[in-house]
Amino acid sequence: QKEVEQNSGPLSVPEGAIASLNCTYSDRGSQSFFWYRQYSGKSPELIMFIYSNGDKEDGRFTAQLNKASQYVSLLIRDSQPSDSATYLCAGNGSGNTGKLIFGQGTTLQVKP
Amino acid sequence: DVKVTQSSRYLVKRTGEKVFLECVQDMDHENMFWYRQDPGLGLRLIYFSYDVKMKEKGDIPEGYSVSREKKERFSLILESASTNQTSMYLCASSLSAAGGGDEQFFGPGTRLTVL
Numbered sequence: 001q002k003e004v005e006q007n008s009g010p011l012s013v014p015e016g017a018i019a020s021l022n023c024t025y026s027d028r029g030s031q032s033f034f035w036y037r038q039y040s041g042k043s044p045e046l047i048m049f050i051y052s053n054g055d056k057e058d059g060r061f062t063a064q065l066n067k068a069s070q071y072v073s074l075l076i077r078d079s080q081p082s083d084s085a086t087y088l089c090a091g092n093g094s095g096n097t098g099k100l101i102f103g104q105g106t107t108l109q110v111k112p
Numbered sequence: 113d114v115k116v117t118q119s120s121r122y123l124v125k126r127t128g129e130k131v132f133l134e135c136v137q138d139m140d141h142e143n144m145f146w147y148r149q150d151p152g153l154g155l156r157l158i159y160f161s162y163d164v165k166m167k168e169k170g171d172i173p174e175g176y177s178v179s180r181e182k183k184e185r186f187s188l189i190l191e192s193a194s195t196n197q198t199s200m201y202l203c204a205s206s207l208s209a210a211g212g213g214d215e216q217f218f219g220p221g222t223r224l225t226v227l
Contacts, residue, residue, distance in 0.1 A: 038208045043202055043218040044155075088155070092214045098143045098162055098206060099170075100216055104154040 003027075004091050006103035014111050019076040021087050021106050026070070029094020030101075031067060035071045036088040038105065044088055046073065079110045115139070116219035118203050124225045131190040133222050135203030142208040144186035145216065146170075146178065148199040155202070161186055193226045200224075 002024045013019045025033075032051050036044035050056045050063040050072065062075040072091070076083055086107045092101040119134035137144065145160040147170075155165045157170030159178040167178050175197060186205075190197055200223050204216040 034215055036218075043221045046215055046217065049215050050137065090216075098214065099145075099157065099160060100214060102155045 004089055004101050004103040005080060006087075006089050006106045008104055009107040010109050011106055012109045013079050015079060015081060015112070017079050017110075019079045019083065019108055019110070021074040021089075021108065023072045023089030024070055024076075024101055024103070025072070025091045027091065027093050028067075028070065032092040034090045034092070034100065035061075035063060035072075035074045035088065037083075038086045038088060040085075065071075076108075079108075081110050083093040083112050084110050085107055116203055116205055116217050117217040118201075118222050120222050121220060122222045122223050122225075124227065125190075125193050126227055127194060129190075129193045129226075131193050131224070131226075133188040133190075133201055133224070135186045135188070135205075135219055136184055137186075138184065138219075139205070139217075140183065141205040141217075142183075143200075143206045143216075144180065145204040145206075146176075146186065147202045147204065148172070149202055149221075150199050156193075158188065195226050198224060198226045200219040205214075 006023050035048045037047050038044045048063045050065045055065045060077045064073045084108045086105040089103040116137045146158045147155045152213045156172050161180040175188045202221045203219040206216045
């Protein structure tokens with residue numbers, strides 16, 4: 001079974017801190033990885049994607065990919081209460097199927 | 113911006129009814145997907161379509177069928193609704209795996225309750 005694993009949390013951080021969300025994957029053929037944010041009762045919203053090893057920064061968000069260790073992470077700097085949501089990690093798996101394999105999501109709580 | 117719309121935000125149906133959920137995307141995407149999302153079970157793929165009239169079963173296709181007569185529209189059909197199909201249904205679209213566009217864009221979701 002090709003999987004993407006995330007700790008369900010909740011991960012609780014104080015406002016202004018760095019939140020670190022982690023994800024591991026089992027399919028070595030995966031090339032593309034995505035982070036989605038999902039507020040309670042809403043649909044997932046794409047916030048970042050990463051294809052290459054290393055870091056990719058976009059504002060307060062940094063995605064990190066390490067293909068040798070098969071992990072992906074999302075760092076949120078200067079966390080705000082509005083960042084409180086569930087974060088879904090997804091990988092494209094191997095075989096160019098067009099499908100994504102989603103993790104179960106990590107719930108982040110940012111406390112004022 | 114990609115826009116994916118779904119026909120209803122909330123729907124209440126009775127057991128045994130035939131239910132149609134419609135999804136439309138406006139970005140000429142090749143791929144369209146139907147998921148359901150339940151607490152503790154994450155996103156589960158029901159069906160996906162990679163071209164007009166082409167479809168492939170996902171992880172949980174039982175009790176569902178789909179239709180894609182036009183590129184922009186993908187319908188999910190519950191042939192005979194049952195209470196265990198009460199869920200949040202999410203439609204998504206993506207450009208094309210061949211084109212490198214794997215990122216999926218989601219509609220707002222339909223919360224279906226079957227009584």
